[in-house]
Amino acid sequence: MATPQDAPRRTTPLLPLAVALFALGLLAVGAVFVLFATGHENLPVWLNLACTLAPIGLAVGVAGAVRDGRASAAARARQH
Structure with missing residues (x-):
């Protein structure tokens, strides 16, 4: 069984821009x-x-972090 740590981490393109x-x-x-x-x-x-x-x-960095947090929370919710 794969753990969340084994899943590939998807980063946002907003971070380098920010x-x-x-x-x-x-x-x-x-x-x-x-x-x-x-x-x-x-x-x-x-x-x-x-x-x-x-x-x-x-502001772009904060928006990107919030967006990533919501996406990962939604992905965890779909797994359970």
Whole structure:
């Protein structure tokens, strides 16, 4: 009899996307911080908008985790 640990684990394609978005957002936040600390003002709009990638990446990661959790719960319910 196969145990749940023996079943192949299916990962979501959202996780690499979420990590990439979050990392880009953190880089943008760091760039804005460094530029302001060195006296630059009136930064480009695209750089300020890039800072929103961090929370977007976080939201995509949470949504992917919830989606995977629901799918695995539904699969366990079908087995029993």
